[in-house]
Amino acid sequence: MKVTFRIWRQENSKSKGRFKEYETEGLNEDMSFLEALDHLNEQLVLQGEEVIAFEYDCREGICGQCGVFIDGRAHGPHRNITTCQLHMRSFKDGDVITVEPWRATAFPVLKDLVVDRSAFDRIIEQGGFITAKTGTAPEANAIPIGKEIADKAMDAAACIGCGACVAACKNASAMLFTSAKINHLNALPQGKPEAYSRTKDMVAQMSLEGFGNCSFTGACEVECPEGISISNISEMNSWFLKAKLFG
Ligand code: FES
Structure with a gap:
């Protein structure tokens, strides 16, 4: 499975962010969304690029750490699940998936997809x-x-x-x-x-x-x-x- 991640990159809370696109191959539909981001980060490490910062802890829908906007929806396209419970089978081969941090003045962006x-x-x-x-x-x-x-x-x-x-x-x-x-x-x-x-x-x-x-x-x-x-x-x-x- 191959998708293009369009991901918000931002150095810190003071800097201006921007979307950057990453073509990501070697995914499969049983991967969780966070595993797909892990996979992309491994690819970035091999390319000598800085990895994408995103938050998580339990990966079981318990801790509340992993929230991001996916294609304009909080935690992605489905109701009643967290980002870590979302799987790549919810997307199609060739999709462009836009991922951005929570947007709120009271939640300043710390880096990439991580907010305070x-x-x-x-x-x-x-x-x-x-x-x-x-x-x-x-x-x-x-x-x-x-x-x-x-x-x-x-x-x-x-x-x-x-x-x-x-x-x-x-x-x-x-x-x-x-x-x-x-x-x-x-x-x-x-x-x-x-x-x-x-x-x-x-x-x-x-x-x-x-x-x-x-x-x-x-x-x-x-x-x-x-x-x-x-x-x-x-x-x-x-x-x-x-x-x-x-x-
Ligand atoms: S990582 Fe804990 S709820 Fe998603």
Whole structure:
């Protein structure tokens, strides 16, 4: 299998980037997309060229490190998968595949396809924790939590913080990410004591980081590899209102 990768190359956050094309042979449809990029990098090493910087860790759809735009879609053409779960069988022999980094002011490009997503870490620092003394792991049924609430918390907790929601949003809003992180803790009894302060502080940090506002286009939900529901944003807004009135 042979494709042409059209890849964004950028030296650092200060330099101007540009697309560069690489004809890549010797691929096969069972390779993951990241393995195809590895293959291209091996080719570049042999040619004495600088390799393409891209991020990954688990390669199993868990860590959220590997997000890039592929042909204009966050994580590529399929829904509910990350870039590392995408396979070359999703492309045709001879395709030209455009790969670029997330585009958002709050996610500056560090090099090539790697962006700085530490803004997400700073949002988490503001409230992604509980202060209840939990001690050692309690017996699973010691705190009864209804299935509906447990499911809701787990669905929100599925967010892997990859940043696709920000990249897909025309306003570069981080509201899907922030709302998922707020709601998964606010839903549970252990997270209730600081629900108001968590909501206010995380939303404030989100604004401080320069993310845009949500205009409910739904692009974030469509491109989220974990299928996090946009209803989380409405729920966060409701928590925010309650926090302002009663917090
Ligand atoms: S490398 Fe971990 S989610 Fe893709």
